[in-house]
Amino acid sequence: MLELRINGFGGQGSVTLAHLLAQAALENGEQGQALPFFGVERRGAPVRAAVRMSPTTIHAHSQCELPDYVVVMSEKLIGAAVSEGITAIGTVIINAPEAVAVDKHPTWHVDADAMAREAGLFSADGPNINIPLFGAVCRVLNIPQNIMEQTILNKWPGNNGERNLGAAGKAYNTVTQISL
Template sequence: MRELRIHGRGGQGSVTAAELIAVAAFEGGIYSQAFPSFGVERRGAPVQAFVRFSDRKIRLRSEVYEPDYVIVQDSTLVGDVNVFGGMKEGGIALINTEKELSVEVPEGVKVIVIDATAIALQHLGVPITNTTLIGAFAAASGEIALPALEKALRARFPGKLADKNVAAAEYAYNLIKGEA
């Protein structure tokens, strides 16, 4: 079983991102599970969402404490929250930022930075980065295939909104794969 933890702020779409990743994984033939962790937080407060991937049914229902992957939607969380906490050696941390971060990263963890905000503004016209980061995650992790992600996005969003989200996800995917 592989696990993903998403760090974001309320209103950034972390829960939606987790759901879309799980749907895309399922579309690709993998068992998946997505769920959030938040209490009475409000817009802007730190939130977490989680996804599990497995070739077998998933019965575990706890939060993700030792993730293989981490997505950070807001780089200001890096100083406020231990986003790398418990990460497995060989793990991948995907961070939305326009600049290189100077933070201590656990040994054996690969950090990938992407300016998902700029990509979202370009393709969506708003700074909502979740689908952009999902495309980058698909490329970096290999856990979800691009066609399965497109199917999940088209099932979630109507018409032109789906087209815009697919374009943002594909651009980020290609950028991470080195094709953009």
């Protein structure tokens, strides 16, 4: 069972990102689970969501305390996200303007903010960074690009889906592993 935690700020679209990843697992022939932590929601407050993927039935219903992957939606959260828990060899995927490496952990970098802006993906809370992040995380998890794209088109048929595809595809093909 693969476990992943998303750490972000309220309004960044972490719930949708978790849902897309769980849906992509199903499209990819596996079981998927998205379990966002719902608190007393406030925009801008730290939020988190658990995602699990497994070839067999998922019995876990807790938050991911020691995930194999941590997705950090803002570079301001790197320290907090890693200290919240990750396996010793767990991978970190970071949205930041510049590449940042996390000590002792394989780290991937994507500038999701710039890619969302470039594609004109905005909501009331700002650029929809969750769309390029979805592409980037699929690449890191070795989910085929066509599965990633199908997941987006199933959720947003029509023009919105097409616009999302561009940003997610760019992130899929440019997310880079930082050499330690």
